Amino acid sequence: MAKVLMKGNEAMALAAIKGGCDAFFGYPITPQNEIPEYLSYHMEENNRIFVQAESEVAAINMVYGAAGSGARVLTSSSSPGIALKQEGISYIVGSELPCVIINVMRGGPGLGGIQPSQGDYNQITRGGGNGDYHLIAFAPETLQETVDVVKESFDLADYYRNPVMIAVDGLIGQMMEPVDMDKEIPQKDLPAKTWAATGESGKRGSRNKIVSLHLDPYDLEKHNLKLKEKYDKMVENEQRYEMISIEDAEVVIVAYGSMARIARSAVKALREEGVKVGIIRPITIWPFPEKAFENLPESVHTLLTLEMSLGQMHQDVKIVNQGRYNLAFYGRAGGVVPETDEIIEQVRKYVGGNK
Amino acid sequence: MKTQTVYKPTDGLVKRDLSYCPGCTHGVIHKLVGEVLEEKGLLDTGVGVASVGCSVMSYEFFNCDMQQAAHGRAPAVATGIKRVRPESTVFTYQGDGDLASIGMAEIVHAAHRGENITVIFVNNAIYGMTGGQMAPTTLIDQKTSTSPRGRKQKDAGLPLRMSELLATVPGATYLERVSVHDPKHIRKAKKALEKAFEVQTQKQGFSMIEFVSTCPVNWGMTPQDSLEWAVDNLIPYYPLGVYKDATKGDDNG
Structure with a gap:
C-alpha cells in the first residue's frame, strides 16, 4: 500500500488498531495525547473499546482486567504516567497477562518537562514495579519501524503472555514521516486463550482464575522460576x-x-x-x-x-x-x-x- | 418415605474451608452472594474481582471466573472486564480499607461512569487483614492498632459514609446499606443483592450493596458481642436503607 504522511502518535494509534487492539484505556499526558485522541474517535468506528480512565493507575488496572478476560489491550502514557502504572505492570506480569504499553518519554525526574528524553531507560529495563520481572521493550528509530513494532507487539505479548512496551521519545511521537501502515510484519501462531477469565465458566465447564498471589514461598519461587524461563527465552529470541x-x-x-x-x-x-x-x-x-x-x-x-x-x-x-x-x-x-x-x-x- | 431438600450449601461457593476468622460475617456475606449468583443463573457468566484485605482469597471461594486486583483497584479491573465482556456478570468484593481509602478514586469513578457492575462492599470499620489498623470508616473514639487512644476527629477526621457519598454521584444507579446481624436482616440483605444483580443484568448501570460487618478478632470481642456492638454503634452512624434507586428513574434521566 502507498505510504501516508502521519504524525508519530497518530501512526502508533492506527498501528494498534491494525494490530488487532480490542480495547484502549488511558489518561491524558503530554506528549502522547494524540494517541488517546485518535483512538477516542477510531476505536468506536471499529467497534472496539475506548475508555478515558480517572488516572494512569486506574487505566493500567483496566488493562489488567480486560487482558485477564482475554482481550488485546493497549495503554499509552509518558514518563511520570508510566511511573504510576508500574504497580499494575508488575501485577500484569505476575498474572502472566499480555498487553501493549506505549511510552512517549519526556524529561524527568519528577514532573520534569515535556521535551523529548530517554530518561526512562532504567524504569523500563529494570522494572519500576516490585518483584523479579521483565518486559520486552522496543525503542524504534523511525515511524515505519515504530508502526511495525506496535503491530507486532500484540502478537509478541500474546505469545509470551507478558507486557510489551514501545518506548519512543517525544520527538518520535510528535514528528511526521511517511509510513506504510500495511507493511507485512512477522506473525506468531497463537494458541487460544483458554486461561482467560471471560465469564464463560458455564460454557467451559471449569472456572479460570487470574491471580498474582502465591502465599507459599516455595510456590512463589516456582512461579518466579517459570517466569524466568520466559525471560530467558526472550533474551535468546527477541534481541533486535x-x-x-x-x-x-x-x-x-x-x-x-x-x-x-x-x-x-x-x-x-x-x-x-x-x-x-x-x-x-x-x-x-x-x-x-x-x-x-x-x-x-x-x-x-x-x-x-x-x-x-x-x-x-x-x-x-x-x-x-x-x-x-x-x-x-x-x-x-x-x-x-x-x-x-x-x-x-x-x-x-x-x-x-x-x- | 419421600424426602424433600429444604436446605443445601450453595453451588455459588467452591466447597472448601473459608479463610476467615471464626465469627466474622464475611462467611454469611459470601453465602448470600453465592446463593444469589446461583439462583439467578449468573455463575456461568460470572467474573468476580477479589480485592486486597481479608477477602483477598475470595477468588478461591466464589464458584465462577475470578480475577484478583491490586489494593483499591477492583472497580477499575471490573471496568476493564465488563467493557470487553459486556455479557458477563461482573462484581467486586471489597473491604472498607480497600474501597473507602486507597480505592476512593476507582470506586467514585466507576460509579460516575455508570459502569454496569455490582460492588459488594464489606464495612467493618477497620483494616482486618493487616491487623486492625484505623480505616476511614473507623468510628470516633474507636480503638485500633493505629488509633490506640481511640480515633480523634482533630487528627483523623470523621468516619466516611460511602453509600451516602456515592449517592451524590450522578452516574450511580442503585445503592443500599444492609446488615447481617440477625436472620431478618440477612434475608433483607439477600433481597438487596438480588436487586443489585438485576440492575446489572438489566444493563441499568452501577450498583453497590454496603454490608455493615464485624471484626471480632481486631475489635477484641466475641462474635456475639461484635454483632451487638455493630448494632449499637455502627448502624446508628451507618444507617441501613436504600441510598439511591435510579432504576425508577428518580434522578438518572
Whole structure:
C-alpha cells in the first residue's frame, strides 16, 4: 500500500488498531495525547473499546482486567504516567497477562518537562514495579519501524503472555514521516486463550482464575522460576539491533531511538571525511542486544554510548563490554536534543587510535 | 418415605474451608452472594474481582471466573472486564480499607461512569487483614492498632459514609446499606443483592450493596458481642436503607 504522511502518535494509534487492539484505556499526558485522541474517535468506528480512565493507575488496572478476560489491550502514557502504572505492570506480569504499553518519554525526574528524553531507560529495563520481572521493550528509530513494532507487539505479548512496551521519545511521537501502515510484519501462531477469565465458566465447564498471589514461598519461587524461563527465552529470541557501518569502524557509537537518528547523520558526515565510525543501534532495550557486541571487527577500539539521558544504557554497555574496549559516554538530559555537530565533535575525541 | 431438600450449601461457593476468622460475617456475606449468583443463573457468566484485605482469597471461594486486583483497584479491573465482556456478570468484593481509602478514586469513578457492575462492599470499620489498623470508616473514639487512644476527629477526621457519598454521584444507579446481624436482616440483605444483580443484568448501570460487618478478632470481642456492638454503634452512624434507586428513574434521566 502507498505510504501516508502521519504524525508519530497518530501512526502508533492506527498501528494498534491494525494490530488487532480490542480495547484502549488511558489518561491524558503530554506528549502522547494524540494517541488517546485518535483512538477516542477510531476505536468506536471499529467497534472496539475506548475508555478515558480517572488516572494512569486506574487505566493500567483496566488493562489488567480486560487482558485477564482475554482481550488485546493497549495503554499509552509518558514518563511520570508510566511511573504510576508500574504497580499494575508488575501485577500484569505476575498474572502472566499480555498487553501493549506505549511510552512517549519526556524529561524527568519528577514532573520534569515535556521535551523529548530517554530518561526512562532504567524504569523500563529494570522494572519500576516490585518483584523479579521483565518486559520486552522496543525503542524504534523511525515511524515505519515504530508502526511495525506496535503491530507486532500484540502478537509478541500474546505469545509470551507478558507486557510489551514501545518506548519512543517525544520527538518520535510528535514528528511526521511517511509510513506504510500495511507493511507485512512477522506473525506468531497463537494458541487460544483458554486461561482467560471471560465469564464463560458455564460454557467451559471449569472456572479460570487470574491471580498474582502465591502465599507459599516455595510456590512463589516456582512461579518466579517459570517466569524466568520466559525471560530467558526472550533474551535468546527477541534481541533486535541494527549494525551500521561497523565493518572497519574504530569507534562504535551505541545509540537508540532519536539519538540513533542523530548519530546516523553524524556518521554519514564523518564517513565522507574518511573517519571510521559505526553504530550499534539497539532496537530492543530489553532484552539488551548483547549479541551485537559479540563479534566486532578488530578495528574497533572504543564504544561511545550516546543517550538523551545521563548514562543509563551506558551501564548495560559496561556489562556487555567486559573490559574489552575503551568506553566513552556523551548524553544530554532534561529534554535537550543534541545537534549533529556535537556528536561529530564527540566522535573526533576518540578516532585515530586514541585509546 | 419421600424426602424433600429444604436446605443445601450453595453451588455459588467452591466447597472448601473459608479463610476467615471464626465469627466474622464475611462467611454469611459470601453465602448470600453465592446463593444469589446461583439462583439467578449468573455463575456461568460470572467474573468476580477479589480485592486486597481479608477477602483477598475470595477468588478461591466464589464458584465462577475470578480475577484478583491490586489494593483499591477492583472497580477499575471490573471496568476493564465488563467493557470487553459486556455479557458477563461482573462484581467486586471489597473491604472498607480497600474501597473507602486507597480505592476512593476507582470506586467514585466507576460509579460516575455508570459502569454496569455490582460492588459488594464489606464495612467493618477497620483494616482486618493487616491487623486492625484505623480505616476511614473507623468510628470516633474507636480503638485500633493505629488509633490506640481511640480515633480523634482533630487528627483523623470523621468516619466516611460511602453509600451516602456515592449517592451524590450522578452516574450511580442503585445503592443500599444492609446488615447481617440477625436472620431478618440477612434475608433483607439477600433481597438487596438480588436487586443489585438485576440492575446489572438489566444493563441499568452501577450498583453497590454496603454490608455493615464485624471484626471480632481486631475489635477484641466475641462474635456475639461484635454483632451487638455493630448494632449499637455502627448502624446508628451507618444507617441501613436504600441510598439511591435510579432504576425508577428518580434522578438518572
